[in-house]
Amino acid sequence: MYVSQEGIDIATIRDVAKLAGVSVSTVSRYLNKSGYVNAETEQSIKGAIDKLNYAPNVVARGLAGKKTNTIALILPDISNLFFSDLARAVEDVASTYGYTVIFGNSDDQGIKEKRYIETLKNKYIDGFIFASNTFGPGDAEKLQKLGIPFVCLDRGPDEQTSGVVRSKNREGAVMAVQHLLDIGCRKIGHIYGPQHLITAKERLIGFEQSVQSFDWYTPTLLEPGDFRIAGGLEATERLMRRHPDIDGIFAGNDLMAVGALKALNRMGIRAGEQVAICGFDGIQTTEITSPELTTIAQPIYEMGALISRLLIKKIEGAPVEDRLYELDVKLIPRDSTLSRETLSLAQRSLYEEEGQ
Amino acid sequence: MYVSQEGIDIATIRDVAKLAGVSVSTVSRYLNKSGYVNAETEQSIKGAIDKLNYAPNVVARGLAGKKTNTIALILPDISNLFFSDLARAVEDVASTYGYTVIFGNSDDQGIKEKRYIETLKNKYIDGFIFASNTFGPGDAEKLQKLGIPFVCLDRGPDEQTSGVVRSKNREGAVMAVQHLLDIGCRKIGHIYGPQHLITAKERLIGFEQSVQSFDWYTPTLLEPGDFRIAGGLEATERLMRRHPDIDGIFAGNDLMAVGALKALNRMGIRAGEQVAICGFDGIQTTEITSPELTTIAQPIYEMGALISRLLIKKIEGAPVEDRLYELDVKLIPRDSTLSRETLSLAQRSLYEEEGQ
DNA sequence: GTGAAACATGGTACCGTTACCACATGAAGA
DNA sequence: TCTTCATGTGGTAACGGTACCATGTTTCAC
Numbered sequence: 001m002y003v004s005q006e007g008i009d010i011a012t013i014r015d016v017a018k019l020a021g022v023s024v025s026t027v028s029r030y031l032n033k034s035g036y037v038n039a040e041t042e043q044s045i046k047g048a049i050d051k052l053n054y055a056p057n058v059v060a061r062g063l064a065g066k067k068t069n070t071i072a073l074i075l076p077d078i079s080n081l082f083f084s085d086l087a088r089a090v091e092d093v094a095s096t097y098g099y100t101v102i103f104g105n106s107d108d109q110g111i112k113e114k115r116y117i118e119t120l121k122n123k124y125i126d127g128f129i130f131a132s133n134t135f136g137p138g139d140a141e142k143l144q145k146l147g148i149p150f151v152c153l154d155r156g157p158d159e160q161t162s163g164v165v166r167s168k169n170r171e172g173a174v175m176a177v178q179h180l181l182d183i184g185c186r187k188i189g190h191i192y193g194p195q196h197l198i199t200a201k202e203r204l205i206g207f208e209q210s211v212q213s214f215d216w217y218t219p220t221l222l223e224p225g226d227f228r229i230a231g232g233l234e235a236t237e238r239l240m241r242r243h244p245d246i247d248g249i250f251a252g253n254d255l256m257a258v259g260a261l262k263a264l265n266r267m268g269i270r271a272g273e274q275v276a277i278c279g280f281d282g283i284q285t286t287e288i289t290s291p292e293l294t295t296i297a298q299p300i301y302e303m304g305a306l307i308s309r310l311l312i313k314k315i316e317g318a319p320v321e322d323r324l325y326e327l328d329v330k331l332i333p334r335d336s337t338l339s340r341e342t343l344s345l346a347q348r349s350l351y352e353e354e355g356q
Numbered sequence: 357m358y359v360s361q362e363g364i365d366i367a368t369i370r371d372v373a374k375l376a377g378v379s380v381s382t383v384s385r386y387l388n389k390s391g392y393v394n395a396e397t398e399q400s401i402k403g404a405i406d407k408l409n410y411a412p413n414v415v416a417r418g419l420a421g422k423k424t425n426t427i428a429l430i431l432p433d434i435s436n437l438f439f440s441d442l443a444r445a446v447e448d449v450a451s452t453y454g455y456t457v458i459f460g461n462s463d464d465q466g467i468k469e470k471r472y473i474e475t476l477k478n479k480y481i482d483g484f485i486f487a488s489n490t491f492g493p494g495d496a497e498k499l500q501k502l503g504i505p506f507v508c509l510d511r512g513p514d515e516q517t518s519g520v521v522r523s524k525n526r527e528g529a530v531m532a533v534q535h536l537l538d539i540g541c542r543k544i545g546h547i548y549g550p551q552h553l554i555t556a557k558e559r560l561i562g563f564e565q566s567v568q569s570f571d572w573y574t575p576t577l578l579e580p581g582d583f584r585i586a587g588g589l590e591a592t593e594r595l596m597r598r599h600p601d602i603d604g605i606f607a608g609n610d611l612m613a614v615g616a617l618k619a620l621n622r623m624g625i626r627a628g629e630q631v632a633i634c635g636f637d638g639i640q641t642t643e644i645t646s647p648e649l650t651t652i653a654q655p656i657y658e659m660g661a662l663i664s665r666l667l668i669k670k671i672e673g674a675p676v677e678d679r680l681y682e683l684d685v686k687l688i689p690r691d692s693t694l695s696r697e698t699l700s701l702a703q704r705s706l707y708e709e710e711g712q
Numbered sequence: 713g714t715g716a717a718a719c720a721t722g723g724t725a726c727c728g729t730t731a732c733c734a735c736a737t738g739a740a741g742a
Numbered sequence: 743t744c745t746t747c748a749t750g751t752g753g754t755a756a757c758g759g760t761a762c763c764a765t766g767t768t769t770c771a772c
Contacts, residue, residue: 010478010502012728023752028730036750058479059424060728062415063757068479070458077444079640084440088433091461100475102426102458105447119456122366123414123424146366229644258644265646284435288585288614290621290646368758379722384760391761392720416758419727 011052020048031056068124071311072102074116075131081283082300083131086153089304090129097312099126110134121146127311129153133197149314151307155198156324163314165307165325169199169280172296172329173206176250176278179294183337185248185276187216191235191260193227193252200227203252203280221246225256232259240267240275247275248337254279254286257293261336276337282330291335299327367408376404387412424480427667428458430472431487437639438656439487442509445660446485453668455482466490477502483667485509489553505670507663511554512680519670521663521681525555525636528652528685529562532606532634535650539693541604541632543572547581547591547616549608556583559608559636577602581612588615596623596631603631604693610635610642613649617692632693638686647691655683 013031017024022041029035030045037045048054062068073090075083091101102125104116113134120128121143128143128150140157143150156164180188190207193200204222211217223239225231232251236259240246251257257279264271271277272291279286282297306325313320369387373380378397385391386401393401404410418424429446431439447457458481460472469490476484477499484499487509496513499506512520536544546563549556560578567573579595581587588607592615596602607613613635620627627633628647635642638653662681669676 013730014728024729025731025752025754026750029751032730034730036748038750041750055474055478057419057728059415059418060757061730063413063419063727063759064729064731066757068415070479078434078447079440079444081437081440084435084437084443087440087459088435088461091434091459095460100458100460100479102456103443103447104451104456105444118411122411123426123456262646285641285644288641289644290618369760370758380759381722381724381761382720385721388760392718394720397720413758416727417760419729420758420760422727 010057011054013054013056015052016045016048016054019052020044062124066124067126069098070100070102070123070125071127071129071308071315072104072116072120072125073129073131074104074106074113074135076108076133077105078103081285082281085283085300086131086304089301090308093305093308094312099312106132106134108133110136114139117142121148126315127151129307129311149311151311151314153303153307161322163307163310163320163322163325165303165310165327166199167298167303167327167329169202169329170206170209172280172298173203173250174210175329175331176280176296177207177210179331179333179337180248180250180276180278183276187221187243187246188248188250189221189223189239189243189246191223191225191232191239191249191251191256193225193256197227200252207250225252225259227253227255229255229259229262232256233263234259236260236263237267240264240269249275249277251277251279254281254283254293254295257295257336258285258289261289261291261293272336272338278337280329282332286332286334289336291338294334294337295332297330297332299329303327366413367410369410369412371408372401372404372410375408376400418480422480423482425454426456426458426479426481427483427485427664427671428460428472428476428481429485429487430460430462430469430491432464432489433461434459437641438637441639441656442487442660445657446664449661449664450668455668462488462490464489466492470495473498477504482671483507485663485667505667507667507670509659509663517678519663519666519676519678519681521659521666521683522555523654523659523683523685525558525685526562526565528636528654529559529606530566531685531687532636532652533563533566535687535689535693536604536606536632536634539632543577543599543602544604544606545577545579545595545599545602547579547588547595547605547607547612549581549583549612553583556608563606581608581615583609583611585611585615585618588612589619590615592616592619593623596620596625605631605633607633607635610637610639610649610651613651613692614641614645617645617647617649628692628694634693638688642688642690645692647694650690650693651688653686653688655685659683 013024013027017027022045026037026041027045030037030042058068071094073087078084078087087103094101106113113132117139127148130150131153135152135157137157140161151163154166156162177188188211192204195201220242223235225235232255249260251260257277260277261271264275269275277293279293279295282295282300286293286295310320369380369383373383378401382393382397383401386393386398414424427450429443434440434443443459450457462469469488473495483504484506486506491508491513493513496517507519510522512518533544544567548560551557576598579591581591588611592605605616607616613633616633617627620631625631633649635649635651638651638656642649642651666676
């Protein structure tokens with residue numbers, strides 16, 4: 001059975017003041033560099049702090065100053081590869097600036113999200129990062145009223161009211177199609193994600209933009225998916241049944257691309273050779289499949305780093321433009337999109353690697 | 357540029373008291389159910405709270421009562437699949453009990469871990485979960501002195517001083533070997549993880565235990581890896597070069613098993629048919645490879661749920677045994693370990709699925 | 713009828729900081 | 743000499759709760 005020890009009392013600012021022979025005000029000024037402190041006094045305070053191993057109580061500070069050096073990261077699901085990468089970046093940056101990160105899983109349910117906002121607002125959280133898709137104008141207004149800064153991933157509650165970080169989804173889709181065309185694809189299908197997600201929508205638009213002028217293009221080359229493996233798998237099956245002559249698939253995200261890979265595998269179709277596959281996101285998993293997945297990589301880490309830096313700047317009152325920050329995506333060609341040339345190249349590099 | 361709005365002042369307990377026509381003490385008693393409150397009084401307090409949309413300030417509560425309803429989860433790296441799954445479970449349970457979760461990435465560096473402890477102890481964190489491998493007796497003693505409860509994943513600072521949750525690693529290794537033998541393997545290698553990790557050590561012991569009586573066994577069938585994909589890949593290459601007749605590999609964790617798969621693939625060896633592979637952990641990724649990976653699955657979610665439930669019980673003073681909680685692992689046979697029989701079974705199920 | 717126990721409520725000193733104001737000193741400029 | 747201002751320090755009321763103590767009223771058993 002657990003028995004709390006307690007007892008050990010931690011030094012307070014009063015203890016420091018007493019030991020240093022000054023007032024708490026002076027110690028406080030020293031700690032916050034918020035006023036005059038004589039050089040000698042400073043030394044004796046420093047000594048007292050060392051001797052007592054004193055560290056300011058952040059809770060008391062929080063109460064007095066309404067600032068807790070804590071930010072909240074609300075995302076759909078931390079166990080989702082994309083978001084755990086993002087979380088890592090956010091925490092890295094936050095801890096550099098002396099902030100602590102609280103996370104919450106919304107499962108894209110508005111109620112859960114609101115619950116986090118409620119709970120955390122009276123914990124004096126300094127700011128929020130929303131990577132969740134259910135964050136709406138109502139929530140934004142509430143936070144604004146409370147004076148709590150926030151930034152959003154992918155989509156803001158409405159343009160211009162908050163910083164939004166996302167990557168160039170439309171442009172990425174165009175790159176994907178171009179790449180598929182480059183390697184020789186002549187009939188490309190697209191598995192698109194849930195259209196309430198701006199990322200999915202933009203990628204679909206980019207795809208349509210790129211292919212509509214081709215005579216092989218028909219809207220039945222579009223197939224809905226759910227941004228998950230299973231959805232990608234089923235969508236691919238439907239798509240291939242409808243258009244057995246497809247030679248390229250652009251999946252709206254990597255997980256669906258993995259599903260597509262599985263589907264082709266089951267159907268006995270060689271992915272990368274008979275049908276090329278290109279995903280979107282650049283999650284770690286794309287390196288694990290075989291063939292490895294070609295993908296349009298979002299700079300996930302950079303996005304996380306940028307978004308938390310933006311938030312911290314807002315919190316600390318630095319000038320921050322409340323606008324859309326669109327980051328570049330990058331094509332990472334791998335074996336799931338082999339052209340005749342790249343095929344031979346890939347094989348050559350394979351030999352080289354074996355020779356090491 | 358961001359301009360904090362502030363202004364909107366939140367109702368305090370004093371506002372509630374005034375509106376309800378009672379004293380703050382009475383409201384406080386009502387809120388905490390910590391004393392007598394008349395039924396009528398209760399109603400008017402309830403009314404006032406509703407009208408003012410009052411919610412207690414957790415920071416003030418924290419200062420007064422040294423309890424913040426916040427726990428910290430210190431893990432090596434949130435972007436690691438295993439730990440993000442774990443984090444999900446921890447947060448799920450914690451939020452059920454009204455707790456908020458702070459996370460920190462230690463990268464298995466003791467210094468970072470200590471830094472988190474320092475930072476968080478004066479945030480009046482209620483308790484710690486350490487999933488990090490650098491948590492030592494010194495840290496434990498410090499927390500104990502401070503009266504801050506903690507629990508550990510996999511390994512405690514020393515037996516009996518804290519709750520430790522892990523799974524049956526040794527037993528799992530035995531299961532893995534048995535499975536490989538069952539499907540017909542006659543020469544099995546093992547890629548073991550870093551031996552300062554108790555999980556890696558136990559799995560190695562389990563492996564040795566299971567194979568040492570066979571005449572084909574020789575210590576050169578053991579190969580070190582780093583618990584990551586690259587390490588597993590290289591280890592497999594070394595292993596296969598040394599023993600080209602190996603027909604089964606037990607990798608110390610799933611990531612290394614993925615590496616092994618990649619290595620075999622490069623060498624032109626059909627994983628699952630010529631050489632069987634079994635991993636350990638049960639991370640999501642094992643379903644993504646092809647062939648899909650057989651693995652000894654740890655009950656990751658249950659482990660996370662249990663560990664946070666233990667911590668919360670400790671925090672709330674409920675009786676908790678400070679002991680080792682060992683959870684069962686489970687063999688998940690997949691295509692990377694096909695026996696002749698299972699091979700035919702697998703193919704049959706494949707046809708069935710296609711027929712759907 | 714009386715004392716004890718249960719019920720009900722209010723006052724206020726903390727919890728550990730910060731922010732503001734008051735005050736003192738010495739140097740510089742008019 | 744008298745302001746003015748930079749420097750340096752201390753006192754203390756917040757911040758928003760909780761917890762303890764004091765005070766009063768009922769209720770009820772003996």
